[in-house]
Structures are given as structure tokens and as C-alpha cells.
Amino acid sequence: MASTMKDIARLTGLGLATISKYMNGGTVRPKNKKLIEDAVKELRFIPNEFARSLKTSLSRTVGVVIPELGNQFITSIIITMEDMLRKHDYAVIVCDCRTDSKRESEAVSFLVHKRVDGLINMPTDQSGEHLKPALEAGIPIVLVDRMLKPMNGLVSAVVVDNVDAAEKATHYLMEAGHEDIGLILGNESIFTSQKRCEGYLNAYTEFNIPPRDELIRFSDYTMEGGYAAMKRLLALPKRPTAVFVTNFEMTLGAMIALNEAQLKVPDDISFIGFDKLDLFGAIFPNLTLVKQPQYAIGECVATQLLRLLADPHAERQHQIITLATQLHVGGSTRGIRKPS
Amino acid sequence: MASTMKDIARLTGLGLATISKYMNGGTVRPKNKKLIEDAVKELRFIPNEFARSLKTSLSRTVGVVIPELGNQFITSIIITMEDMLRKHDYAVIVCDCRTDSKRESEAVSFLVHKRVDGLINMPTDQSGEHLKPALEAGIPIVLVDRMLKPMNGLVSAVVVDNVDAAEKATHYLMEAGHEDIGLILGNESIFTSQKRCEGYLNAYTEFNIPPRDELIRFSDYTMEGGYAAMKRLLALPKRPTAVFVTNFEMTLGAMIALNEAQLKVPDDISFIGFDKLDLFGAIFPNLTLVKQPQYAIGECVATQLLRLLADPHAERQHQIITLATQLHVGGSTRGIRKPS
DNA sequence: GTTGAAAAGCGAAACGTTACGTTTTAGGAG
DNA sequence: CTCCTAAAACGTAACGTTTCGCTTTTCAAC
Known part of the structure; x- marks a missing residue:
């Protein structure tokens, strides 16, 4: 046949x-x-790609290991990445490790056995231990969105300036007179949560105001999580006058909590959300939010990997690329009288 | 080395x-x-999997072609599918064709060239033309969620009983006395939209009530779409007393539109949504909705494909599997006085 | 016509497995 | 100690490409 x-x-x-x-x-x-x-x-x-691969030792396939396929931010990155890579004739194998480091290790070693030419990873585990098999096999790696502790020049990475993003947003609120700013973050162990928290605290330091611990809520980057965290902030004896929510799903959940509590934005509370300007655009017009360049991230990751793949195994130049976020100023915040 | x-x-x-x-x-x-x-x-x-594949003509890889990775229903299916298939040592190559039949064809032929062992497809194009190369190559195919016009015994499929789902929901509202029921659907050309519309109309026939055309809104299965469609329903001179929204994203958008219009559910309007019981559970407690067995769908698709893959190329028995949906009765609908 | 360099074509040896058909080994029965 | 049988090990020929080092062809310039 x-x-x-x-x-x-x-x-x-x-x-x-x-x-x-x-x-x-x-x-x-x-x-x-x-x-x-x-x-x-x-x-x-x-x-016959099999024979071709056998001769060339190239699979024209890249592996992607992510913590959670059911997350808008992640899928939007994957969408553009997959598109670009496939245009260059690379197939993309996706492995969802469900935010579990054991599964993450398994996924990496699975992909190494499949002999992928490159690896893209949004790490769950900060140690980077799980990447060892790929490193040993000489497979180029690009990290997305999250950095690892020790990796010196062994991997490339594309991240966002999280500290700056959070600092800008917090700063913006403080300039408007807010001192009690609720902060809703992802899981405490995750790189982006830590960095965003850092940025938030930086702003407090800058304004020489002591931050209130109970305003900082570590959650889980899900809609339910954002909803619950917002509820708890609203239940505080001294309720925050503004809230900053740090991903798309939680922004959605938090907004729903506000709607439900009959709180008007910005009259009753100021609000800064995260991501997906276009989407919110239709629904909450004028929401002020931190916009991550999702399209650019996916594109950048793909470009980086293609660059590493093109270098014929010679000394590969690894890069850490930090992309800027943008504070999209809408009408969901307002100034308040500073306490005298 | x-x-x-x-x-x-x-x-x-x-x-x-x-x-x-x-x-x-x-x-x-x-x-x-x-x-x-x-x-x-x-x-x-x-x-060396390359050599192994060359000898066995098996890639231990399956391809998945979907219209849109940024859709909760689709990703939730992929998540369980990928999990099961990887447990059986199959890698999953995902191709997002962006609801574009040209891209869909390209994706299929890309995967055929990659010599995937099996193909999973949620078709954008109802003709099934795009699957020809895979059929010719003897690659077993499982369709998900959407059927194709002509494919007689050439492919397997896992779908949901859409007619029944919509009929049940509409029926439920009518029994409560509603006669003006808004219906928000996906794109008119899509299998599931057609079937759900059919179910809705069946209920009207059953109750011997003439349906009102302007209450049926074809949208696009996105949150913005649901939001906009709901707005238009609310702007109608004779506003519906109940609304049935037929996917997750649109349900979200529609709910937001209702919140914004200060309409209370169910006091001001009855509401039936779709999918994601667990998620809504935390946020809109007691929402009445049609629950698709997303986990079961993914599992079923994987099982079907594994079955076909195990059959050593002999006469493969293709099956069409229809799963039932469940009407989860919450508190978002109420009875109204029938007009005398 | 020749000549010669550049372009195109060629044969055969890998690449690292699997699987076929055969030979060797182990160890209990006689 | 021999014989027998089942189990284990073995040698080798594929699988369908790419690539290396040559040979042949082409065609422009003399």
C-alpha cells in the first residue's frame, strides 16, 4: 500500500x-x-518520518509541560506558540501535569523518551529537578512565565516583569489616596505570586505605609478562588478601599463577588484586574487592569525555541527575556480623601 | 554519547x-x-523510538484537531483524554484550527504526515472532507461532540444527546408556565447549535405554542457573545420571562449581563445555564443548568480510540456513542402565572 | 569542436530497532 | 549419565530514509 x-x-x-x-x-x-x-x-x-528521524535524530516535535490546561493565560500562550511552531513544521505535544511535581517529572521523562527536539515548560516545581533528564539529553529548554531557582545559563526563559507590574498597579492606587489595598494572589509557592507580592510591598515601602497582612490573600488562580478571596476581604472589619487581583480567572470571580455584594465599582470600591483587556472590554467597560502581553509571550517563546533549535547543537546561547506589562487605565478606580 | x-x-x-x-x-x-x-x-x-517506529510503523502518538483551545468545554475534554492516553504511553499532539476549515484540513494532513496512530477531531467543517487524507491512510478517527453529515461507519463518535438536553430544559421552563423563553446558541452552522435548537423547538411543539423567532439568538460560544446576546434579549419590547443559555462561556457572559441590568434571578427572570456545575457552584449557588458529562466524554473518547488502536488493523468496529446530559435543578427558575 | 568547471545524479553504507527461524541451554525423568 | 522438551538466546535481514564520495552530464567559453 x-x-x-x-x-x-x-x-x-x-x-x-x-x-x-x-x-x-x-x-x-x-x-x-x-x-x-x-x-x-x-x-x-x-x-516516512520514522526513517527520516532515525537518520537525522530529529523528531520535529517539541514538548510542552504545563500545570493546568484549564487556565486562560496558559492556553492563550499555547495557542500562539502552537501556531508558530506548526508553521515551522514542528508538532507540539502537550502534557498537563495538574500542578503536581511528580506528574511534572513524569511528563518530562516521557517527552525525553519520545525524543522531542525541544522542551517548553511552565514549571510547578521551583527546584528544576524535573528538568534534569532533558538537560542530560541535551534538549534545549525554554521556561515560560516562571523562573527557576538555580538554572544558570542552562535554559532560556520568557517572563514578565511581575514586580514592576504589581508595583505600578499598587502605586497607582496609592497615588489616588488608597492605603488599604486588598491583594489577591495565586499560590504562595509560585514564582509569579511571590514577585507580584514583592511589587505590592515595594509600593508600600515607597509610600512609607505599613502594609496590613490580612489584606494579602494567597489563593489559587481560579475563578472560585478569586471569588472566595474577595468575599473574605469584604468580610474584614476594616474593609479595603481598593483591590488588586492578579490573574484573569480570579478577576472574574472577584468581580462576581462584588456584583453580588451590590458594591459599585469604583464608587464603593476601586478595582484593578489582570489580563484579557479585549474580553473584559465588552463586559466591564473601562476596567483598569494590568495587561500581560500574552500574544507576545507565546511568540517570544516560540522564537526562542526555534532559535535554539536552529543552532546546530553548538554552544547554545540561552537568554532570559523579560517582557513589560502595561497598566491599562480605565475607570474602575477613583481617588479618595487621604486621612488627615 | x-x-x-x-x-x-x-x-x-x-x-x-x-x-x-x-x-x-x-x-x-x-x-x-x-x-x-x-x-x-x-x-x-x-x-530509540525512531528506530522502533520505523520497524513497527507505529508512532504511539495521536493527533487532536479542535476548533479552539480557549474554550473550557474543549479543554476539559482534552485534559482527561490526554491523561488517559499518556497513561497508555500515547503522546498527544494538539492542533488548534481556530474554527477555520482550511486550517483544519492542513492540521489533518500535517498529522497524517507525522504518522499519528489515531486521530481525534471536533470538526469545524460538517462535510468531513478534511478527514479524507486520514481515512486514506487508514488512521482510525474518533469524532467528539459533533457529528458529520455523511460518515457511515467510517469513524467513531462520542456526542451528547443535544436534542434531549435542550428539550428537557425548555420543557422544564414551560411546565413552570413560561412561554417566552430566550435561547442563546452557538454559531448556526455548528452541529450542537442545530440540535439544541431542535430540542427547544420540540418542546414548543409539544406544548403547542408557537415559538417566537426573535427569542432565538445564534451567537458564538464566547463570553462576549453570551453577554451581547443577553443584552439584546433584554432589549426586546416583549422581554422573555426565562432564558436558556447553551454553553459555559455564554452562561457566564449572560449572567454578567443580568447582574449589570440589576435583574435578580429568579425573581425577575428565570435562568438555565450550561456546564461546569462545580464551578458555578461556588459562585452562583443553585443555578439550574444542563450538565454535560465532560469527564465521561473525554474518558469515552480515549477509550474508543484505544480500542480502535488495539484492534490490529482488522475490521475496526466503529461506534457512535451518545451520552446523556443531566438537568441539574437549582433555584434559578420559578413558576409564573400562565396568561389566562 | 574541445575543454573544464559547476551542477546533477548515483550506489551503497549507515541509523537502531524488531522479528523470523534456528540453535543452545537447563534441568527433570528415566 | 543420557535423553528430552520447553525456555531462552542468537544471528541476521529488514524498515525507509540521508549522506558521503564519486561519476556523469550540461553548457558556456574558447
């Missing part, structure tokens, strides 16, 4: 090496080119 | 065939087993 290059060679009367050359974009005499193309059509020839 | 079975053979003094046998789970004399295991560790041997 399935035909091979040998069949093409026989049918055209050409040598096997010539067919191979043609298949790889080499130049062939025009009449032979036509000959080959006709034969390919007639025999419905599809090159 | 990389070691091969030949190296293991040399180091252990055993024959190549014996190593291969061991690697595939064959029995080996205990002392040889130890010998091999030690050698594997020492040489950090990783079997």
Missing part, C-alpha cells in the same frame, strides 16, 4: 539519492522534477 | 535479540535480567 522513495526511484528511473535530494528541497533538472512530482502523485507517496 | 542496544549487548555479552526481547517485556533469565538492568543504568540507555 504505502509507497517509498525506492518506488519513486524505480518509476522515474532516477537514483534513490536524487529523490532524497529533491524531497529536501535540493535542485533537480526540470524534467526530472516533473517526473518525480508525477510519480509522487501517482503513488500517493508520503515520506 | 547516546548508547544503543548494541552497546548493551556488547557490555552484557548477550545477543542483540535478547536485549530487544527484554525491552519488550519478554522473559529473560534472572541473572541476565540483572546484567541488562545494570548495563542500562551504566550506559543511561534510552531506547
